[in-house]
Amino acid sequence: MSDENKEVLVTRPRYDRAALRSRIVHLGFGAFHRAHQAVYTDVMLNAIGGDWGHRVVKLKSGAEALQRLAENAYLYTVLKRDSRQGDQARIVGSVIDHRHPETHGREGVVAGLADAGVEIVSLTVTEKGYMLTPGGRLDLDHPEVKADLADQGRPGSAIGVLVAALAERRRQGLKPFTILCCDNLPDNGARTRDAVLAFAGERDADLAAWIEGEGRFPSTMVDRIVPATTPETEARIFDVIGRPDPDGVACEPFRQWVIEDDFVGERPAWDVAGATFTRDVAPFEMMKLRMLNGPHSFLAYLGYLGGFETIADTMADLNYAAAARALMLGEQAASFAAPEGIDLTAYADELIARFTNRAIRHRTWQIAMDGSQKLPQRMLSSLQWHVEHGRPAPLLTLGVAAWIRYVGGIDERGQAIDVRDPMAARLKADGSETPVERVRAVVETSGIFPPRLAGDGAFLDTLSQALGGLIQDGAVRSVAKVAGESKR
Numbered sequence: 001m002s003d004e005n006k007e008v009l010v011t012r013p014r015y016d017r018a019a020l021r022s023r024i025v026h027l028g029f030g031a032f033h034r035a036h037q038a039v040y041t042d043v044m045l046n047a048i049g050g051d052w053g054h055r056v057v058k059l060k061s062g063a064e065a066l067q068r069l070a071e072n073a074y075l076y077t078v079l080k081r082d083s084r085q086g087d088q089a090r091i092v093g094s095v096i097d098h099r100h101p102e103t104h105g106r107e108g109v110v111a112g113l114a115d116a117g118v119e120i121v122s123l124t125v126t127e128k129g130y131m132l133t134p135g136g137r138l139d140l141d142h143p144e145v146k147a148d149l150a151d152q153g154r155p156g157s158a159i160g161v162l163v164a165a166l167a168e169r170r171r172q173g174l175k176p177f178t179i180l181c182c183d184n185l186p187d188n189g190a191r192t193r194d195a196v197l198a199f200a201g202e203r204d205a206d207l208a209a210w211i212e213g214e215g216r217f218p219s220t221m222v223d224r225i226v227p228a229t230t231p232e233t234e235a236r237i238f239d240v241i242g243r244p245d246p247d248g249v250a251c252e253p254f255r256q257w258v259i260e261d262d263f264v265g266e267r268p269a270w271d272v273a274g275a276t277f278t279r280d281v282a283p284f285e286m287m288k289l290r291m292l293n294g295p296h297s298f299l300a301y302l303g304y305l306g307g308f309e310t311i312a313d314t315m316a317d318l319n320y321a322a323a324a325r326a327l328m329l330g331e332q333a334a335s336f337a338a339p340e341g342i343d344l345t346a347y348a349d350e351l352i353a354r355f356t357n358r359a360i361r362h363r364t365w366q367i368a369m370d371g372s373q374k375l376p377q378r379m380l381s382s383l384q385w386h387v388e389h390g391r392p393a394p395l396l397t398l399g400v401a402a403w404i405r406y407v408g409g410i411d412e413r414g415q416a417i418d419v420r421d422p423m424a425a426r427l428k429a430d431g432s433e434t435p436v437e438r439v440r441a442v443v444e445t446s447g448i449f450p451p452r453l454a455g456d457g458a459f460l461d462t463l464s465q466a467l468g469g470l471i472q473d474g475a476v477r478s479v480a481k482v483a484g485e486s487k488r
C-alpha cells in the first residue's frame with residue numbers, strides 16, 4: 001500500500017469546547033499560528049482540560065475567510081506530513097472566536113483585546129508587521145505608524161491596536177495583558193516592548209510609563225515549518241477527513257516553543273504540550289535564527305535562482321545540502337554561544353533532515369519574501385562577527401550576494417522575479433551597474449547592513465566578487481564551488 005492510501009490517524013478535541021473562554025487573542029491568524037500556538041493549546045486541553053481559548057484576528061485581508069471559519073465552528077485541520085513516517089491529522093478546537101476590522105470595525109478589534117477576560121495577546125504578523133527601522137526601533141516615519149498616531153481610537157497596525165487596547169485597559173482600571181511575540185525577530189519580546197513603548201510615548205507619557213511598569217513582553221523561540229497551503233495540501237486534507245477544509249494547513253511533525261516565563265497574570269500550561277518555559281530565551285532564539293533561518297534563506301535565494309521550486313527540491317541537489325550544512329556548522333555555529341546542553345552538530349543534522357522532508361512543499365519563493373526584514377538577524381549579524389574576527393565566510397557572503405541578485409528582479413533565464421519586500425521598488429537593479437556598483441547601491445539604499453560591514457571596503461569587495469561570480473557562473477555552479485571548497 002502506498003503512503004497516500006494508508007489509514008491516517010485523526011486526533012479530535014476531547015475537551016469541552018463550550019467551557020473555553022477567549023483568554024488569548026492572536027494577531028495575525030496565518031498558517032503558522034494554526035499549526036503552532038493553537039496546536040500547543042489544543043494538545044494541552046486534550047491532556048488536562050481548562051478554559052484557555054483563542055480569539056483570532058487578522059488586521060489586513062481575510063474577513064470572509066474568518067467568517068467562514070466561524071461558520072465551521074472554528075474547527076480546522078492540521079496535517080502533519082513526513083515523507084518517511086506518513087501523515088497524521090489533527091482537528092484543532094482551541095480557536096473559538098474572531099475579530100476583523102471589516103466585520104467588527106477597528107474599534108471592535110481594539111475592544112476584543114481590551115476585554116477584561118483577555119490575559120495574553122500573541123502575535124505572528126511577520127517581521128515587517130512591527131514597522132521597525134533596520135536598527136530595530138519603531139519607525140516613526142512609517143506611513144501606518146503616522147496614520148495610527150493621527151487617529152488613535154481606530155488603529156490599523158498591530159502596534160497601534162496593542163497600544164489602543166492597553167490604553168483602554170488602563171482607563172478601565174484593569175491590568176495590562178501579556179504581549180507574546182511569536183515572530184522570527186531577534187530579542188522578539190524586547191523589540192516588541194520597545195515598539196509599543198515608543199508608540200505609547202508619542203501618544204501619552206503616562207500611558208507609556210504604566211505599560212513599562214505593569215506590562216510584560218516575554219521573548220519566545222518558535223519553530224515549526226508551516227508552508228502556505230497549496231491545492232495539493234487541500235486535496236490531501238479532503239482525502240484524509242472526507243470533506244474540504246479551506247482553513248486546513250500542512251506542516252512538518254517537528255515543533256518547538258521556548259518561552260520566557262514572565263507573564264502579567266496567568267498563563268496556559270503549554271509545557272504539558274511540550275513547550276519549555278525558561279528565564280533566558282536569547283540563546284535559543286539566536287541558535288534558531290542563525291542555524292535554521294539563515295540557511296533557509298541561503299537555500300531560498302540560491303535555490304530560486306538555480307530553478308528549484310521548493311526547499312526539498314533544492315536539498316535534493318547534494319551540493320546545496322552540503323553547502324547548507326557547511327553554512328550551519330562551519331560559519332553560523334562559530335558566531336554565537338549554544339544554549340547549555342545543546343549539541344550543535346546533532347541540531348544541524350536534524351535541520352538537514354527536516355529540510356529534506358519531501359512531503360513538505362515549502363516554496364523557495366515564499367521564504368525569499370521580505371528579505372530586507374530577515375537578512376540582518378539571519379546572516380548579516382553573523383557575517384559581521386566573521387569580519388570582526390578576520391575570518392572568511394564564503395557561504396554567508398554568497399547567500400547575501402544571492403539576495404542582492406534576487407531583489408534585482410531578473411532571474412538567470414532573464415525572467416522577471418515577483419519580488420515581495422517592503423523595499424522591493426528601491427532594491428530593483430537598473431541593469432547597467434557593475435557588481436561593485438550594485439553592491440554599493442544596495443548597501444546604501446537598503447540601510448540594513450550594520451555600519452561595521454557597510455564601511456568595510458575589503459568586505460564590500462569580497463561581496464562584489466561573490467555577486468560577479470554568481471552572475472557569471474549561475475547559482476548551481478556557484479553552490480557546487482563553495483560546497484567543494486568547504487569540504488577541504
Ligand code: NAI
Nearest residue numbers: 028029030031032060124125126127129183184224225226
Ligand atoms: P501567513 O502569510 O500565513 O500569515 C501572516 C499573517 O500576518 C496574516 O494574518 C497577515 O494578515 C498578517 N500580516 C502580514 N503583514 C502584516 C502587517 N504588516 N501588519 C499586520 N499583520 C500582518 O504567514 P505565517 O506562515 O503565518 O508566518 C507568519 C510569521 O510567523 C512569519 O513571518 C514568522 O515570523 C513566524 N513564523 C512562521 C513559521 C512558518 O514556518 N510559517 C515558523 C516560525 C515562525
Ligand code: CS2
Nearest residue numbers: 222223224225226293296367
Ligand atoms: C522561513 C521560516 O519563511 C521563512 O522565512 O525561514 O518561516 C521558517 O519556516 C520557520 O522559522 C521555521 O520555524
